[in-house]
Every structure is written in structure tokens, then in C-alpha cells.
Amino acid sequence: MNDLEEVASLLAKPEPSEEVAARSRSRLQHRTLGHRTLGRGRVRWFVPGVALVAAGAAAAVVIATGAVTNGGAPAQVIAAAPVSGKEVLLMAAVSAERMPQSSGTYWHVTATWSQSDIPPMESWTSRDGKRWTRNGPGDPPGDVVPTPVSLALKGADVSFADLEKLPTDPEALKAWIVQRKGNPNDMSASEIQGDPTLTLLALITELPAPAEVRSAAFRALAATPGVENTGAVEGGQALRMPDPDGEGKPIELVVDPESARVVRANLLLAGDGGVAMTDGYITVTTDWTDELPETPKGRP
Amino acid sequence: MTADVGEQVTDADLVAGYRRNPELFTAVHDRYFRDIYLYVAGRLDTQVAEDIAAETFLLAFDRRDRFDPEQGGLRPWLFGFATNLVARHRRKEARHYKALARLDPAPVVEGHENRVVASVSAQRMQPQLAMALASLNGGERDVLLLLALGGLSYDEIAQALGISIGTVGSRLSRARAKIHARIDGALIDSALKGKETP
Numbered sequence: 001m002n003d004l005e006e007v008a009s010l011l012a013k014p015e016p017s018e019e020v021a022a023r024s025r026s027r028l029q030h031r032t033l034g035h036r037t038l039g040r041g042r043v044r045w046f047v048p049g050v051a052l053v054a055a056g057a058a059a060a061v062v063i064a065t066g067a068v069t070n071g072g073a074p075a076q077v078i079a080a081a082p083v084s085g086k087e088v089l090l091m092a093a094v095s096a097e098r099m100p101q102s103s104g105t106y107w108h109v110t111a112t113w114s115q116s117d118i119p120p121m122e123s124w125t126s127r128d129g130k131r132w133t134r135n136g137p138g139d140p141p142g143d144v145v146p147t148p149v150s151l152a153l154k155g156a157d158v159s160f161a162d163l164e165k166l167p168t169d170p171e172a173l174k175a176w177i178v179q180r181k182g183n184p185n186d187m188s189a190s191e192i193q194g195d196p197t198l199t200l201l202a203l204i205t206e207l208p209a210p211a212e213v214r215s216a217a218f219r220a221l222a223a224t225p226g227v228e229n230t231g232a233v234e235g236g237q238a239l240r241m242p243d244p245d246g247e248g249k250p251i252e253l254v255v256d257p258e259s260a261r262v263v264r265a266n267l268l269l270a271g272d273g274g275v276a277m278t279d280g281y282i283t284v285t286t287d288w289t290d291e292l293p294e295t296p297k298g299r300p
Numbered sequence: 301m302t303a304d305v306g307e308q309v310t311d312a313d314l315v316a317g318y319r320r321n322p323e324l325f326t327a328v329h330d331r332y333f334r335d336i337y338l339y340v341a342g343r344l345d346t347q348v349a350e351d352i353a354a355e356t357f358l359l360a361f362d363r364r365d366r367f368d369p370e371q372g373g374l375r376p377w378l379f380g381f382a383t384n385l386v387a388r389h390r391r392k393e394a395r396h397y398k399a400l401a402r403l404d405p406a407p408v409v410e411g412h413e414n415r416v417v418a419s420v421s422a423q424r425m426q427p428q429l430a431m432a433l434a435s436l437n438g439g440e441r442d443v444l445l446l447l448a449l450g451g452l453s454y455d456e457i458a459q460a461l462g463i464s465i466g467t468v469g470s471r472l473s474r475a476r477a478k479i480h481a482r483i484d485g486a487l488i489d490s491a492l493k494g495k496e497t498p
Contacts, residue, residue: 003476003479005448006425010433013341016333016341020337027354028357
């Protein structure tokens with residue numbers, strides 16, 4: 001008996017798929033480009049693409065209909081340019097509070113990469129935390145499949161109930177984030193060091209946080225130094241802020257102050273704790289739905 | 301191991317490339333990802349392997365300035381990182397081998413003692429082999445699997461693990477002795493069972 005061959009055949013595994021190799025390569029490529037690639041555990045992507053030039057610094061007047069109220073009837077605010085980044089975030093904070101409570105069975109998130117062949121990545125999360133994805137890394141193309149990866153915040157799983165209980169005061173929310181314990185392998189460098197910025201961004205991007213918590217997160221971000229508004233673009237205001245991880249390019253995100261949503265960003269803080277970066281933009285939409293598209297083998 | 305179309309790119313070429321432009325480190329990935337992945341997948345599972353293999357190249361990239369082509373090849377250098385990362389999963393690795401050991405072996409064909417012994421094929425012995433792997437200590441397993449799964453030579457294993465060639469040899473003989481003891485024991489058991497079968 002050749003014991004070495006026996007060992008090799010006992011432990012032999014199929015060749016890595018092209019997707020597996022490509023994902024690993026993307027992580028490396030991202031690192032070589034000078035960004036910090038986050039740790040193990042959750043999937044991180046880097047999608048190369050030609051950088052979009054932040055469109056039109058020309059916007060002279062921003063009209064945010066109904067974005068600000070004094071607790072009474074919606075007021076139409078005409079803000080003289082330039083509106084600062086801080087003001088955009090505060091407007092979004094006010095709008096967030098006014099958002100009607102949505103209902104539905106599944107929290108549905110779609111992330112679409114600009115200038116890329118990658119099909120939109122979708123996820124559905126039910127209130128008990130069960131999740132399904134379509135076109136996620138490693139998913140069979142086009143199929144809706146169950147995923148064991150739960151929603152996560154700052155390196156630890158998070159449930160709907162957890163999100164409901166978050167502080168609704170900006171300072172209290174920041175303090176809660178700083179104290180939260182997570183797996184360092186699933187956190188970025190700044191999160192490990194106690195900087196709440198990326199966690200706050202995660203709360204306003206893909207996670208189904210309640211309106212008051214989202215509002216608090218917008219206010220907390222408004223107090224973050226260095227947020228600039230580079231002007232009105234399609235869908236909202238293009239904000240730029242320093243990357244708290246400090247190594248890469250600044251974070252650019254388009255915030256719609258009216259709907260209080262992050263419309264697109266070059267750094268996506270995904271609901272499952274993943275982080276995606278791109279030279280272009282990742283467009284995000286979120287909605288509640290009662291429909292979960294058929295999974296290939298029926299609903300699990 | 302890798303099919304380079306046309307010219308042979310050497311490790312020295314790859315090193316010269318990424319020293320000039322760090323982005324060219326992806327060429328190191330392109331050449332060695334498969335081997336690292338299959339090595340880790342064999343020891344743990346494919347899911348963890350994806351992560352560890354990716355992490356291996358990130359670590360290597362961060363430490364690329366410390367790689368000296370005079371001291372050895374990229375391959376053992378990378379297998380060293382992968383082995384260190386696998387070492388963080390010792391318990392998972394042990395569970396993996398125990399799970400392999402629980403897989404039902406092919407049923408023993410009844411008959412003559414000779415036939416029974418002959419049927420103690422590779423497949424029949426796999427549970428024993430898996431248990432033997434689980435019983436090795438970390439150092440013995442690293443050496444054995446860098447050889448059997450990674451296809452590294454003795455001096456490459458020495459480079460990967462930062463140990464002497466003598467230590468490679470002694471760990472390997474201990475590992476093989478443990479495996480043989482377990483399998484020989486099982487062979488004898490099967491043979492005895494065969495005799496008892498009417």
C-alpha cells in the first residue's frame with residue numbers, strides 16, 4: 001500500500017470553481033490596490049470598473065420637497081446652495097422619522113453594480129431571520145437559494161428584535177456601537193478601534209432598522225467631521241467622507257434626503273456584514289414584500 | 301502544476317514583477333491558488349478552504365518584502381501561510397477526519413480468508429486511515445499532508461514550516477508508523493473475522 005496516495009485520495013476534493021478563484025483574486029486585487037480587505041468569514045468583493053466622475057457640481061439650488069417639517073404640515077424647503085453634507089444628513093434624519101411604517105413578510109434588498117456584468121445581488125429576510133439570496137457570491141446563477149448567513153452588524157449577528165431595541169438618540173446609538181462586541185475577523189479596522197462610522201452607515205444602507213434608529217444614525221453621521229456635499233446628482237446628493245479605515249479613497253455615497261435612503265455608494269455596507277467596494281457605484285434598493293420568488297426545490 | 305501557455309514563467313519572474321508593481325502579485329495567485337485551495341480543502345472543507353486560500357494570498361502579499369527567492373520557492377512559502385491558517389482550525393480538522401471515519405465502508409465480501417484480506421482495499425481501509433489522521437499531532441499531520449496533499453518535497457516542507465530537514469524526516473516516519481499500526485491492526489481484525497465466518 002502506498003500510504004501517501006491513500007491519504008491523498010481519501011482527502012481529495014473537487015477543483016475550485018472559477019467563481020471561487022475569482023472571488024479570492026478580487027480580494028487580493030483589492031488589497032494590492034491599497035485598500036484594506038476585511039477579514040475572513042463574510043464575503044467581500046471588489047469589482048473593478050471605471051470610476052464614475054461625481055456628476056454635476058453645478059446644482060445651484062436644492063429643492064427637497066417635504067423633507068423638513070416642524071411636526072406640522074410638510075413644508076417645502078428651498079435651500080440656497082451649497083447645502084452642506086451635514087445638512088443633507090440632517091434632512092434625511094428628519095425624513096426618516098416621517099417615513100410611514102412599512103409592512104410585508106420579507107425585507108428585500110437589491111444591490112446592483114455599475115459598469116459590471118455581475119447580475120444584481122438580492123436578498124430576502126423574513127422577520128424570524130431566515131434569509132434567501134439570488135446571485136450572491138457562490139449562488140447558482142439566477143436561483144433564489146436559502147443562505148445560512150444572517151444579518152450582521154459590527155461583526156456579530158443581529159436580529160429584527162435587536163434592531164428594534166437600538167437606541168434612538170444619536171449619542172446613545174454611538175455609545176451602543178462602541179460597546180458592541182463582535183468577531184474581529186468580521187470587522188473593519190476602524191470598527192475594531194471603536195469608530196462607529198461604518199456601523200452607522202450599515203444601519204442606514206441595507207439593514208431593516210426602524211425609522212427612529214435610522215434617524216438617529218443619520219444624525220450621528222451628520223455630526224461626523226469631514227462630510228462634504230459634492231452636489232446634486234441623479235437620485236440625491238453626492239456626499240463624500242473620509243474612509244475611517246484611512247487607507248483608501250474617500251467614501252462616496254448618494255443620499256436621497258427625501259426618502260432617507262442611501263441610493264448608491266462606492267462602499268457598500270451589506271446587511272449580512274459584508275463590505276463591497278467598487279471604483280464605480282453600487283446602487284441599493286430596499287423594500288418590504290410578501291413575495292419570495294420560488295426556490296429551485298420549492299420553499300425550504 | 302500550472303499550465304503556462306508558451307513561455308515558462310519562473311518564480312523569479314513573478315517576484316520581479318510584483319516588486320516592480322504590487323498589483324502583479326495577482327499572477328502569484330493565478331499560479332498557486334488551485335494548489336493551496338485543494339490542500340486546505342483536503343484538511344478542512346471546501347467552504348473554509350475558500351476563505352483560507354484567499355487569506356493565504358493576502359498574508360503573503362502583506363509580507364511580500366520578506367520573501368527571498370534565494371531562500372526557496374513561492375510554493376512552499378505560500379503553503380507555510382496556509383498551514384499556519386489551518387492550524388487555527390485544529391478541532392474542525394479533527395472533526396473532519398472523524399466524519400470521514402464514520403462513512404460506511406464497503407461491506408466485506410464473505411468467503412475465504414484470502415478473499416477477505418484482498419477486499420481490505422483502499423476503500424475498506426479509509427475509516428481506519430481517517431482515524432489515524434485524527435490521531436496524529438499537529439506537527440506530524442502538517443508534514444504528512446504537505447507531502448501527500450501538497451506534493452512538496454522534504455526541503456520544501458522544511459522551508460514551509462521553518463524546521464530542519466531532519467525534523468521533517470522524523471515527523472514523517474512517526475506519522476507513517478502510527479498510520480501503519482492502525483491499519484495493520486485493522487487488517488488482522490478483518491482476517492480473524494473472516495476465519496470465524498463459516
